[in-house]
Amino acid sequence: MNVIEIDHLTYSYPGAEQPTLKDVTLNIEKGDFLAVVGNNGCGKSTFCKTLNGLIPQFITGDFEGSVTACGLDTKTTDVGSLARKVGYVYQDFENQIIRPTVLDDVSYACLNYAMPDYRERGMKALEQCGLTGKQDDFIWQLSGGQAHLLALAGAVSLQPEVLILDEPIAQLDPMHADRIYGVLKELNETYGKTIIVIEHHTEYIADFCKHVMLMKDGQIQWKLPVKEALQRVDELQECNIFPPQVTIAARRMQKSGQLPADAVLPTTVEEGKNVFVKKSSAPEKNPPTVTHSEQLAAQLKDVSVSYRSVKGGPHTVFSGLNLDIHKGDKIALIGSNGAGKSTLMKLLVGLLKPSSGDVLLGGKSIRSVKPEALSRQVSMVYQNPEDMFIKDSIGADISYAMEVRHVAECKERTEELLKRFNLTQLAHRDGRLLSGGQMRRASLAIGIALNPGILLLDEPTANLDIATRKEIMRTLEDIKGITETVIIATHDMQLVCEWADRIVVLCGGKVVGDGSRDEIFGNKEIVDTVGIRPPEIFTMGQTLDTKALCYTIDDFLAEFEGRTKRS
Secondary structure, eight states, X not given: OEEEEEEXXXXXXXXXXXXXXXXXXXXXXXXOEEXXXXXXXXXXXXXHHTTTTHHHHTSOSEEEEEEEETTEETTTSOHHHHHTTEEEEOTTGGGGOOSSBHHHHHTHHXXXXXXXXXXXXXXXXXXXXXXXXXXXXXXXXXXXXXXXXXXXXXXXXXXXXXXXXXXXXXXXXXXXXXXXXXXXXXXXXXXXXXXEEEOOOHHHHHHHOSEEEXXXXXXXXXXXXXXXXXXXXXXXXXXXXXXXHHHHHHHHHHHXXXXXTTOOOOXXXXXXXTTEEEOTTOOOOOOOOOOOXXXXXXXXXXXXXXXXXXXXXXXEEEEEEEEEEETTOEEEEEOSXXXXXXXXXXXXXXXXXXXXXXXXXXXXXXXXXXXXXXXXXXXXXXXXXXXXXXXXXXXXXXXXXXXXXXXXXXXXXHHHHHHHTTOGGGTTSOGGXXXXXXXXXXXXXXXXXXXXXXXXXXXXXXXXOHHHHHHHHHHHHHGGGTSSEXXXXXXXXXXXXXXXXXXXXXXXXXXXEEXXXXXXXXXXXXXXXXXXXXXXXXXXXXXXXXXXXXXXHHHXXXXXXXXXXXX
């Protein structure tokens, strides 16, 4: 039985030269768990917004063909009726949370529909989404992962047949990401919900989804069972979609003759056990160590930070935190949601003052210094790059800080930065209207405009597809020679492994790990305590040989080979 039926759908946004969706025909069966993949701009979000009537009822445009969801025509059925059939959790899910307490929020939609049992429905949705016991909490007490589950519970409370989630784990640490997908699996298998996710993390697709649909240039290339879909390594990579690392490693072995041409490629670590084996001639590696400059760029000395709380006592983020940051350090700051990564960065730029203790830049306390006076010493690029744009063009945004400080040769410096970050052709475009990768590059250019000694980056690869993440990683590698000291707060372990010289791990308001990638990822106690998820290829190597420390596919291929070589 089909729960979604689409017939020759073509859709164009107002004023667009080309349709975003082009002659799409598709059926989705009841009970499916479908992953929608494709590079940025291929039409994934537009496609999903046609399924609950937002397009064309609220987002107008040229709409041809038909979309039927749960037996309702999405073009003519009012959105209120469709919402009870098709629930949607948006990428910016925070905007869906509008009431002060958890139970108020989760039951709000049911109250709007005048359902007499609205509170009971809310409690049931909290139970289904793993938030039992949180009903009396204020929403600002929730972690990022819990807030995402609350947005999902709000959609679930109406008991729709279909649930759509746009990038459900983009801003979450691995522990919360696992929890989100665990809830989705339960909703799918136990409660019979049809789940549709827009997802770039193919390792989660391999573990949880049933089908994959590839979109390219507004068209559906195919919809296939997950196992079959992820075998199409070359085709997916051509579309900037990267299958699980174990699958890519096996495909590269296949191409080099280490695996038969007709071999079924593994898509999970468990399957990889039967495919890979340690090479007898694997080279010995010298573990990297962290070397520091003697000169300190910044220090946090016995820093404590507490936030006032509406309910209960103050919330303590740090208590007696100590951290030395050396000139030239390239630090990845990691830890679960709520560990204090963003708080630490706000302390360094002066946006937040410690309750006790002190923050020093260049050996001098910044307790009485205004944040704007620190901009030449330390600069922060925010997690949401659009927060960096205040003018009507990125050229003006890049030059703004230099202009107000009367920096000499401001125009030449702006042109140099536009060229360096491949933005010259976009100089007159409003930054808020650029693609995700373009916005990230522009925000980085703004961040280094004043040549700060320390650059802080908060989740620079969040919400980006893998191809754009790789582009940003190349950009970060490029600025290693520009800004002396860089600190990145991130959940992106591939970025951590490929970029950082030093990894600092936060947990419970303390530094629980500080060292090289081997010292951090090779320490099982730290990994288990903090819930760090190494890159999949690292886990694959460890599963085969506990001494193996492989952070990239190239590292893995140097140590392992296919179990069955082609004769």
